[in-house]
Amino acid sequence: MREYKIVVLGSGGVGKSALTVQFVQGIFVEKYDPTIEDSYRKQVEVDGQQCMLEILDTAGTEQFTAMRDLYMKNGQGFVLVYSITAQSTFNDLQDLREQILRVKDKDDVPMVLVGNKCDLEAERVVGKEQGHNLSHQFKSCAFMETSAKAKINVNDVFYDLVRQINKKTPGEVRKVKKVRTCVML
Amino acid sequence: MWKICGISKAEPVLFAHYVDDDYQPTWRLWGEERVDGAVYTESDDEISHLEWETVRVRFVKAGTVERLVEALATDDGELESTYVNVSFAECNRVLDLLLRRYEALAAEDVLPTAVLQKLAIFRAERNGMSGGGGGGGGGGGVCLAPGMRLSAHHTSSYRLPHVPHRHFAEQLTRMDMELFKKLVPHQCLGAVWSRRDKDRSHDAATVLATVNQFNAVSFRVISTVLVEPNLRPLERADILASWLDIARELRVLKNFSSLKAIISGLQSNSVYRLRKTWALLPKEKAELFDELARIFSEDNNRWAQRELLMREGTAKFADTVGENDRQLQKLLHERGSPGVSHGTIPYLGTFLTDLTMIDTAIPDTVADGLINFDKRRKEFEVLAQIKLLQGAANAYHLACDPMFDRWFDSVIVLDDREAHTLSCQIEPSTNPPKERRPKKVNDNNGHGHRKNDSIASTSSSNSSQFYCETDGTATGWKRDSLERRTSPTRLSHGSSSSSLPSLDVSLSSANSGQKPNGKAGGASPAHAAARTGPDFYIIRVTFESDTVETEGVVLYKSIMLSNNERTPQVIRNAMLKLNLDGDPDAYTLAQVLPDRGRNVASSECKCILRSEHCVQSELHPAAAPAGAGPEPVANGKPRGKRS
Numbered sequence: 001m002r003e004y005k006i007v008v009l010g011s012g013g014v015g016k017s018a019l020t021v022q023f024v025q026g027i028f029v030e031k032y033d034p035t036i037e038d039s040y041r042k043q044v045e046v047d048g049q050q051c052m053l054e055i056l057d058t059a060g061t062e063q064f065t066a067m068r069d070l071y072m073k074n075g076q077g078f079v080l081v082y083s084i085t086a087q088s089t090f091n092d093l094q095d096l097r098e099q100i101l102r103v104k105d106k107d108d109v110p111m112v113l114v115g116n117k118c119d120l121e122a123e124r125v126v127g128k129e130q131g132h133n134l135s136h137q138f139k140s141c142a143f144m145e146t147s148a149k150a151k152i153n154v155n156d157v158f159y160d161l162v163r164q165i166n167k168k169t170p171g172e173v174r175k176v177k178k179v180r181t182c183v184m185l
Numbered sequence: 186m187w188k189i190c191g192i193s194k195a196e197p198v199l200f201a202h203y204v205d206d207d208y209q210p211t212w213r214l215w216g217e218e219r220v221d222g223a224v225y226t227e228s229d230d231e232i233s234h235l236e237w238e239t240v241r242v243r244f245v246k247a248g249t250v251e252r253l254v255e256a257l258a259t260d261d262g263e264l265e266s267t268y269v270n271v272s273f274a275e276c277n278r279v280l281d282l283l284l285r286r287y288e289a290l291a292a293e294d295v296l297p298t299a300v301l302q303k304l305a306i307f308r309a310e311r312n313g314m315s316g317g318g319g320g321g322g323g324g325g326g327v328c329l330a331p332g333m334r335l336s337a338h339h340t341s342s343y344r345l346p347h348v349p350h351r352h353f354a355e356q357l358t359r360m361d362m363e364l365f366k367k368l369v370p371h372q373c374l375g376a377v378w379s380r381r382d383k384d385r386s387h388d389a390a391t392v393l394a395t396v397n398q399f400n401a402v403s404f405r406v407i408s409t410v411l412v413e414p415n416l417r418p419l420e421r422a423d424i425l426a427s428w429l430d431i432a433r434e435l436r437v438l439k440n441f442s443s444l445k446a447i448i449s450g451l452q453s454n455s456v457y458r459l460r461k462t463w464a465l466l467p468k469e470k471a472e473l474f475d476e477l478a479r480i481f482s483e484d485n486n487r488w489a490q491r492e493l494l495m496r497e498g499t500a501k502f503a504d505t506v507g508e509n510d511r512q513l514q515k516l517l518h519e520r521g522s523p524g525v526s527h528g529t530i531p532y533l534g535t536f537l538t539d540l541t542m543i544d545t546a547i548p549d550t551v552a553d554g555l556i557n558f559d560k561r562r563k564e565f566e567v568l569a570q571i572k573l574l575q576g577a578a579n580a581y582h583l584a585c586d587p588m589f590d591r592w593f594d595s596v597i598v599l600d601d602r603e604a605h606t607l608s609c610q611i612e613p614s615t616n617p618p619k620e621r622r623p624k625k626v627n628d629n630n631g632h633g634h635r636k637n638d639s640i641a642s643t644s645s646s647n648s649s650q651f652y653c654e655t656d657g658t659a660t661g662w663k664r665d666s667l668e669r670r671t672s673p674t675r676l677s678h679g680s681s682s683s684s685l686p687s688l689d690v691s692l693s694s695a696n697s698g699q700k701p702n703g704k705a706g707g708a709s710p711a712h713a714a715a716r717t718g719p720d721f722y723i724i725r726v727t728f729e730s731d732t733v734e735t736e737g738v739v740l741y742k743s744i745m746l747s748n749n750e751r752t753p754q755v756i757r758n759a760m761l762k763l764n765l766d767g768d769p770d771a772y773t774l775a776q777v778l779p780d781r782g783r784n785v786a787s788s789e790c791k792c793i794l795r796s797e798h799c800v801q802s803e804l805h806p807a808a809a810p811a812g813a814g815p816e817p818v819a820n821g822k823p824r825g826k827r828s
């Protein structure tokens with residue numbers, strides 16, 4: 001089974017953790033334990049293929065700026081999250097994307113732009129159009145508005161990423177879990 | 186040899202040209218005052234909205250070295266910014282006089298504490314500086330810039346790679362320990378930490394302090410590796426090795442915070458990508474790096490570090506190694522039982538993520554609106570662990586070394602882009618540089634760019650704040666308060682050992698809306714020029730408008746400029762930085778030369794900058810426009826900046 005390392009990035013308070021929890025757990029659970037080994041792993045079927053997704057959620061560590069490079073180095077696909085209720089969280093993404101491209105040393109990295117909290121229509125300050133425009137500017141970057149709370153589009157974000165990764169790196173399909181990241185050059 | 190060059194304090198007479206109905210001239214020249222050993226230009230400065238107050242402004246026009254130095258160091262501890270990059274005497278002489286001046290002021294008890302501290306640093310560092318020649322200065326002159334004057338990376342007593350590793354590890358641990366013991370555990374709760382916003386940031390202040398320290402350590406790793414572009418690869422590899430040795434000691438001290446910070450710094454892209462440098466690292470150091478990095482592997486929900494913390498958190502000393510960790514095994518074997526027990530400092534991020542996740546995943550209340558105590562219990566388990574480790578941290582007994590703190594504060598901090606640029610200068614990218622910088626998003630409400638404008642007043646209380654703000658969206662998690670913490674001693678990139686010379690450029694607009702100097706044409710033939718010096722410069726751009734309102738207040742923005750950039754693009758970048766709207770064609774770009782002359786850059790030519798130091802540079806104009814050029818710039822001095 002192919003393993004996918006997906007990194008969820010975005011400013012504090014945009015609901016990254018909610019997206020991840022919603023995707024991995026499905027429901028808000030009482031027996032949730034964030035410290036166990038597989039709390040961020042989920043097996044899904046995308047286009048008839050079994051995939052193991054390992055989600056790296058940066059929630060709570062947004063301000064450890066020096067660590068972002070490492071997250072980015074290890075990730076294969078990226079979810080860039082902003083909140084439609086806070087303009088600044090939207091503005092921050094441009095830099096994040098730049099940093100990803102720099103770290104990856106590529107022009108094109110599997111990525112989904114996500115405007116979260118779309119259930120809070122009354123508090124919206126970032127228009128859907130703005131999100132669309134930014135994703136166009138990002139070249140081949142999907143865009144979705146989601147609500148972790150109302151369970152809108154959450155799975156689609158991750159499925160889309162899996163498809164993007166498959167498309168860009170189709171060769172690695174048979175790789176099994178034992179992918180040790182080579183740390184030395 | 187002893188001459189003043191580049192002093193170009195605002196020329197008050199000039200401004201009288203621009204009187205109109207709405208504005209009174211704010212400057213009036215009174216004349217010159219001669220005192221023993223110095224001539225001052227005097228004028229008054231009526232601040233328009235403070236009609237009742239007249240400030241007498243006195244600029245030194247000429248003077249003996251002694252007098253100049255006296256004027257240089259104002260009694261509020263500010264450095265007179267017109268002296269920046271002025272060569273007027275031998276380094277040692279000026280330093281001597283400056284020191285005496287400050288000591289005199291100190292004796293009068295008029296100096297703020299911060300300045301006194303700097304004075305102490307200054308004393309300590311002076312010998313080193315007179316011996317070492319101060320690195321990249323060149324020539325016999327002294328270059329001082331605000332913000333960098335009293336402590337400089339290369340004049341510190343500590344200089345990587347030749348530092349006592351154990352001592353460094355202990356000092357880092359001491360810093361971490363102080364912050365960790367002050368940490369208020371409940372500030373880590375998801376409900377507090379992850380929901381912090383600007384108004385509530387103080388709610389999580391103690392958490393933020395530890396995060397900032399973590400980042401500060403990483404930044405120091407990055408910057409010490411990159412900041413001297415001319416090191417031989419082997420020398421740079423020694424710096425890497427040195428950090429690894431410090432990291433190894435941190436492992437023994439069970440300080441997982443700074444340990445991870447160092448590893449993160451080494452793994453940051455700008456350092457990590459230096460293949461040639463890493464290739465020169467001795468094999469056992471490379472192994473050590475692997476082993477230390479494995480501790481912080483993200484795999485399996487960070488299983489390795491969770492396990493390690495569980496085992497060693499309250500143990501007396503480090504004794505856990507994986508079976509593949511040859512270097513660490515060797516280390517612990519060599520050290521044996523250390524005799525003294527160490528505390529533990531955890532990497533806080535894992536707790537913060539866990540608490541954020543708990544807060545997200547588990548509802549506060551259950552059905553019927555009852556308080557979900559399970560959630561609280563779960564949170565408490567994490568908080569209790571933190572508390573336990575805080576208790577364990579008392580086992581550290583580490584003396585404070587002020588010299589280390591000074592070294593720590595003196596290290597220049599590069600932002601992500603600067604680091605990347607330097608890194609690419611050291612080892613060029615294998616991929617040719619691509620256009621990766623899409624245009625900035627202009628958000629509708631336009632908060633974006635206004636944030637960090639620095640205002641340098643040209644009145645006598647020059648505060649000259651400079652910084653290199655690389656983009657407008659400096660909100661959220663970008664440059665956080667760490668910057669503020671370290672800023673007082675932050676160095677100027679331009680005049681420190683960094684390889685980014687600074688140029689002063691002013692962007693001028695013909696106020697009447699006339700369109701000066703050729704339109705931006707299509708592609709123009711690139712001037713073939715022998716490239717000497719670095720590929721990038723940081724230039725400071727100021728906006729000269731004809732209106733009186735900006736007099737006395739000059740906005741500077743720093744932008745990065747490559748040899749390949751064309752003037753229209755530079756103008757566009759500058760406008761973006763200065764938050765100017767309108768047609769780029771309506772602006773010209775002129776470089777301010779040391780003699781106050783200016784070169785106006787044609788829009789069709791490539792900026793070819795040749796520069797050793799600050800202002801000697803050239804723009805190659807296709808045709809120097811006559812007439813349309815803006816008025817001479819009064820504020821054309823190169824200035825230091827604090828970033």
